[in-house]
Amino acid sequence: MTLIKRVLNNKWVKWTLICFTAVLVFFIGLYISIYLGFFGKVPTATELSFIKQEEATQVLDQDEKLIGKYYIYDRQPLHFEDFPKHLIDALVATEDVRFFEHDGIDNVSLMRVFVKSILLQDKSAGGGSTITLQLAKNLYGRRNYKFFSMVINKFREAIIAKRIENIYSKKEILTMYFNTVPFSDNTYGIESAARKFFNKPAFELTKDEAATLVGSLKANNYYNPRLNPERSADRRNVVLNQMVRYGNMPQDSADYYSEKPLGLDYKSFNHDLGIAPYFRAQVKKELAAILDSIKKPNGDSYDLYRDGLIVHTTLDIGMQQMAEDAMKEHLAVLQNNFEASYGNRAPWKNNKKLIEGALKRLPLYKKYKEAGLSESQIHDSLAVKRETELFQWKGDTIQNISVLDSLQHYLKFLNTGMLSIAPKTGAIRTYVGGIDYRYFKYDHISQSERQVGSTFKPFVYTAAIENGMEPCTYFSLAEVTYSNYNGWTPSNSGGENEDEHLNYNLEMALSNSVNTIAVKVLNEVGIPKVLEQAKKMGINKALPNLPSIALGVAEINLKELTGAYASYVNNSKPVTPYAITKVTDRNGRVIAEFEPEVAEPAFKDYTRQVMLEIMQSTVNKGTASRLRTAYGLRNDIAGKTGTTQDNKDGWFVGITPNLVTVTWVGNDNQAIGFRTTGLGQGANSALPIFAKFYSKLNEDSTYNGITKSRFEAPADQVISDLDCNEEKRDGFFKRIFSSKKKKRKFKGNKD
Incomplete structure (x- = not known):
């Protein structure tokens, strides 16, 4: 006893005890003050029992495959059953080996941190953090308190962790952790990380892939598998060895996985990258408008970026990839030819x-x-x-x-727009708004209006047949000057060498896109009836009341044009292309649902069948015949090419029984056109995108329902009415007395 008194009376011991007691009291007081909320509110047990995490809005294709996401934090939640066992083993073995034994605080690790990291300032001693402590940090973040920030944050997280452990089971804690933990590249949650780095859902992760992602948690940027693959592989191997150490994997398996390359299949869901960026941007605009008009059950507004909505769309991700590949293959070559054609005169x-x-x-x-x-x-x-x-x-x-x-x-760059829809509904299957969203944000499907050229001619012929003109009506190729329109004289690409005594029937004239006859047909049926017909087919824009409308001088949106052409394979009914079928909240409750718009027939079925037969001739032997000759397509296809004045725009419309596709190619600056018609005509600039796209579809049996579909047989009356010579020449006396160039007063109002 005397010895104890003597020791306690020693001034150094006394001061040591005083300092130790002071430090202990300080930390106890600090802990209590944190507990009481003096350094900011600590979530209560009740609040923790209603944890709500921000979740990314997911955009799915028609088969519920993930296309993209809208988010502030890229997060996508899963259930515990979705995690493969080896993923959990990798996490526990690496981050918290006593996870299933402690109550949120690993006292052994905490003591090590206290002594080494805090008292001795040894930064290499490790964090001593448990999975539950990390979850607390993930959920509520850390603050900068200037002094003792680390200690305050650790105490605060310890309080939250203890409360979490009292409320949730270990499985629930792991589930919340995996759904909130930050991975590399601003990615939150294991599902988002698995899809981003390996292009697969989390439950499909292999042992080495799981180890790679778990390994990156130590330092997201330093071990980023995309930016630092060698470091990432080394860290993965550390995780694999930890799994061996704690009995989750035999050594030979770890050795096998350690030798494998990372095998990344990186897929960013950033709007500037990835599949269908123009489509995702357009869906985002439409979704924002939808959410403005609906409320949550509690009256709050939905948040596009935080509420974990699921947007179901009509897109087919497989077809979309083929469409994008076809576009890139063709435009890369066409661009090179385009620049070469100008040479030094660009x-x-x-x-x-x-x-x-x-x-x-x-x-x-x-x-x-x-x-x-x-x-x-x-x-x-x-x-x-x-x-x-x-x-x-x-x-x-x-x-x-x-x-x-x-x-x-x-x-100098040519750009493009390409849209494919299901003609019975208007459901968008592919959407290529431009050549590269990173550099060209302008959407040539939803935003652009360009002159449509000869793709307008079928509307003229449809109006003519609908108003009683027989398919075997003949018109001369000869040029006509329309004096009521300032002496306007439309001409054909054949120019002055065109045989003025040759006459074509409607099928021959349209399939070969003869300008002079298109205007004569317009003159015969009358501009008002043509404009009315176009409106019935879904062209809502006010069109110019001019004879040049027959040649497609009107600027029309690509989406409207596609919907109008769908009428030829949809019982004469135009459609409105649409992208979103329904929107659900994070719990699967439908908050908005959309059905295709139903339109009235725009023309008689007889007219439809005649036009479909004529546009099949365009593909079989007319301006689109290179689909057969150059690309070897044998599908049932009807179509129409289009080229505008001075070769500024190239168009192609491809119609099949279950898919209608429109492609446009041109320069965004309308002062720059193709230097030659051979290069810029729709058959050369726009048609090849469709051809390459359809060739890819043909190679995939998944799309047999589209590629092997056949047009219905036309009625006997249609076959009979089309059964005539395609062309005939003027008689002897008519050839003698007709003038080289006729002048004709156009019927109709100039305005």
Whole structure:
């Protein structure tokens, strides 16, 4: 006893005990103050029992395959049964070996942290964190308290962890952890990580893939398997060895998996990347409008980015991939030919007026102008060179260029729009709004209106047949000058060498896209009836009341054009292309549902059958015959090519019994067209995208319902009415007395 008193009376021992007691009291007081909420509210047990996590809105295709997501945090929740056992084994063996024994706090690890990390400031001692502590951090984050931040956050997490353990089972804790833990590339939750890095759901992860993702949790960026594959592989092997150490895997299996490459199949759901980016952007716009009109059961508004909605769409992800591949294969070659055709006379290099006009439309130019800079100052600012990533078909590149250089680079690119729909409903199956969403945000399906060229001619012929014109009515190829329209003289691509004494029936005229006859048919039926017919077929825009409408001078949206053409294989009914079928909340409750719009027949079934037969002739022996000759397609296909004045726009409409596809190709700057008709005509610029797309469909038996479908046999009356010579020549006396070029007063109002 005397010895004890003597020791306690020693001033060094006394001061040590005082300091220790003071520190202990300090930490106890700190803990109590945290518990009482002096450093910020700590969630109560009641609040923890109603944990609600922000969840990404998922966009699914028609077969419920994931297309993309809208999120602030990329998170996608699963149930415990969805986690493979080896995933759980990898996590526990690496992050918290005593997880199933402790109550949220691993006292052994915590003591190590307290002594080494806090008192001795040994940063290599480890965090000592349990899975439950990490979950607390994931759920509520950490704050900066300036002084003792680490201790305060650790105590706060310990309090939350203990409460979590009292409320939830170990399985429920693991489920919440896997659904909230942050992985590399701003990805939250194991399901999102599995789909992003390995393009598969979490339950399909192999042991080495699971080890890779679990290994990245130690340091998301340092062990990012995409950015740092070697480090990631080393860390994966550490996880595999931990699994061996704790009896989850034999050594020979770990050795086998350690030798494997990472095998990443990276798939970003960023809107600028991945499958169908233009479609996802359009769905996002439509979804935002939908959510504005509905409320949650409690009256709150839905949040597109946080509420874990499920958006069911009509898209077919397999067809979409084929469409995108077909587009890229063709446009890469066409772009090269387009640039080569201009050579040194390229307008994006030499046309100063064109370049200056494009420059003044740039947001940066307008910003400098509003700031009061002079023209020379603006040009000097835009001439500053910097490292810039540029789109190229042969592969993106980084170059040291100015804004002006970049403008000229992008002015040259051809762009595209391609839409495929189910003609009976209008359900969108493929949606290619441009060549690359990263660099060209403008959507050529939903936003653009371009002159449609000869793709308007079927509306003229439909109106003519609907109003009693017989399919075997003949019209001369001869040019006619319409004096009521300033001496306008439409001509054919054959020019002056066209045989003016040759006459075509309607089938021959439309399948060969003869301009002079299209205008004569329009003249015969009358502009008002043609405009009325187009409106019945779903073309809602006000069209010009001019004879040139027959040649497609009207600018029409690609989506409307596609819906109109669907009428030829949908009992004469046009459709409205649509993308969203239903929206459900995170619990599967339907909050919005959509049905196809039902339209009235736009014309008689006789008219429909005649037009379908004529447009099949376009493919079999007319302007679209290269589908047969060059691409070897033997499917039942009807179609129409289109080319606008000065070769600014190329079009192709492909009609099959169960799919209608429209493709457009052109330059966004309408001052830049194809240099030659041979290069720019729809049969060369737009048709090949459809041809390549359909060739890919033919190779996949999944789509036999589309590729092997057949048009119905036409009625006997239709066959009979089309049974005539395609062409005939004027008689002897008519050839003698007819003039070389006729002048004709056009019937109808000039306005």
